[in-house]
Amino acid sequence: MTKDPLLSQSRRDILLGASAGVMALSAPARLRAATPKHVLVAGGGFAGSTAAKYLRVWGDPSLQVTLVDPEKSHTSCVMSNLVLNRSLRLRDLRFPLSGLESYGVTVLRAKVDKVDPAAMSVKLDSGETVGYDKLVLTGGVSFIGPDGWSARTAPHAWKAGAQTTLLRNRIEAMPAGGTFIMTIPKSPYRCPPGPYERACTVAEVLHSNPGARVVVLDANAGIQATKVSFTRAFNELYSGIIDYRPNVEVESVEAGAGLVHTNAGTFRGDVINIIPTHRASALVRRAGAVPKGSKWAPVDPLSYASTLAGYENIHVIGDSQGTGQPKSGHMANAQAKVCADAILRILAGESIDTLARVRAVTTNSACFSPITADEASWLTAVFAYDETTGEMRVVPGSLAESGGWSRENYREMFDWSNNLWTDTFK
Ligand SMILES: Cc1cc2nc3c(=O)[nH]c(=O)nc-3n(C[C@H](O)[C@H](O)[C@H](O)COP(=O)(O)OP(=O)(O)OC[C@H]3O[C@@H](n4cnc5c(N)ncnc54)[C@H](O)[C@@H]3O)c2cc1C
Structure with a gap:
């Protein structure tokens, strides 16, 4: 052979x-x-x-x-x-x-x-x-955003540059005990582990902000990549900080009011990070x-x-x-x-x-x-x-x-x- x-x-x-x-x-x-x-x-x-x-x-x-x-x-x-x-x-x-x-x-x-x-x-x-x-x-890639969404009010930071700086500044200005909401589009999107890695990075930053949470709204049925590590990280390392919800699809966004409307109800956050649906x-x-x-x-x-x-x-x-x-x-x-x-x-x-x-x-x-x-x-x-x-x-x-x-x-x-x-x- x-x-x-x-x-x-x-x-x-x-x-x-x-x-x-x-x-x-x-x-x-x-x-x-x-x-x-x-x-x-x-x-x-x-x-x-x-x-x-x-x-x-x-x-x-x-x-x-x-x-x-x-x-x-x-x-x-x-x-x-x-x-x-x-x-x-x-x-x-x-x-x-x-x-x-x-x-x-x-x-x-x-x-x-x-x-x-x-x-x-x-x-x-x-x-x-x-x-x-x-x-x-x-x-x-280019993006298909949900109704009411704009990259200025709910940055994606999924193309590196000004968007990344904007999101970082908002994370740093989060109020005490605040909520960071991020959304993950249906696959395929660029960098399959990227959104879960972002959830960990933000949760790690928010360790110093007691009561702060990272709510991850995933349009997919489960973690798309590096599943063993991210499942453990979400459930053990960042338990009580990361709240992971699969099968949640964004329908519209009211960023001014901090609202994300989905098929699983409305979520309120202090910082909203929408990663929209991808296409060529x-x-x-x-x-x-x-x-x-x-x-x-x-x-x-x-x-x-x-x-x-x-x-x-x-x-x-x-x-x-x-x-x-x-x-x-x-x-x-x-x-x-x-x-x-x-x-x-x-x-x-x-x-x-x-x-x-x-x-x-x-x-x-x-x-x-x-x-x-x-x-x-x-x-x-x-x-x-x-x-x-x-x-x-x-x-x-x-x-x-x-x-x-x-x-x-x-x-x-x-x-x-x-x-x-x-x-x-x-
Ligand atoms: C947060 C994040 C983390 C990631 N981490 C990883 C990782 O760990 N490992 C990994 O392998 N990948 C990672 N990726 C994915 C990776 O960045 C992309 O898959 C990769 O950039 C795709 O390369 P590309 O050449 O197709 O597009 P890009 O790298 O986005 O390049 C597109 C280029 O086209 C140019 N352009 C656009 N329109 C025009 C036009 N009309 N005329 C001329 N030029 C134009 C743009 O200016 C740009 O320079 C990550 C992505 C993100 C968002």
Whole structure:
């Protein structure tokens, strides 16, 4: 029996992202296209920055790669819950996109407003039209908020930046014995353990506020990830502080009065943190890459090319794609490498039909979650392409969680995030 190369990799390697996302995908030799080609990457987050970097690292030197993002730096959501307890500052999470210029990526500070798949061009908010041979769309997620909700009055802090600061300031200004209400949307949403990790972080901050409570209203039937650790943390460590309620769906919000109306009655809080329902980014939806009635972009996981007719030269990676793999920064980084490899092979004239045979396509994801001020838990899984269904499936035996929290995990969380940021943005 041959040994599965995925499972022979140590769990530690996977967790620390020593080879984030490229475990079975060896870097291709420089792939040469017949004539110089141009790949345009829209969005410089975890997915887009990794794709732009690896297209240049693995591609022929003549390959032109342009990365377009309206921001000068990307602010990482990964580790952003630690801004809420002041363990980190937002500036620790900012990564200048100019870092990719050293690989030969052209970085344009602009927003992609329109995509014309037939003309193979995009229109920027500057009015400029830019052509492409291949287009990679990202953009993360966009939100569908409940009635009466606004991000100003009930911040989500689910995109790192001003929202994170706003929520932190409100937590710090909570009255004595106050109530923090947070809501979790139905899956899929970005970072499956993220909301439960936030509940722990806020509960830990509120330890010094006697009588203060964290009410978690979860639209799902139960904890979605790292279940063993969070169940123990909620029931033991933060018993009397965290009040976890599954199957509670938000119907409307009156933030001024501190009211959240749900299918399980009305809850009153002093600080309200609404994490709304997710869907593909406005960029991807406006490009027409999401069919009517769907929230995510359908793609072929061998290349992340859109499966919609007329969209063959458009690839969608990261949170906006709809393969069913977890929506995480680590996963976005892994998908970007699969996509970059596929684009280079296609531009070099390889048939997409042979890709499955020549490439053992795998991706992986890891999430560390702070549980206390200096202890964390972790969760990891490996996905592999299943030729029978054409889908990415969890590799049996690869899904694992720490089953508790420790100081060592907390230290490794910083190694893991530094590896991921370096591999993505530097
Ligand atoms: C609190 C929190 C904690 C998290 N923790 C973890 C974790 O521990 N581990 C983990 O792996 N993941 C974690 N995540 C999830 C992770 O942040 C996302 O899954 C990841 O950011 C997705 O990458 P992306 O490239 O799809 O989107 P993003 O990283 O959001 O990047 C999107 C980019 O697109 C740009 N953009 C948007 N519109 C346009 C446009 N029209 N034109 C050009 N550019 C545009 C934006 O400016 C942005 O730079 C966490 C998320 C949150 C909210």
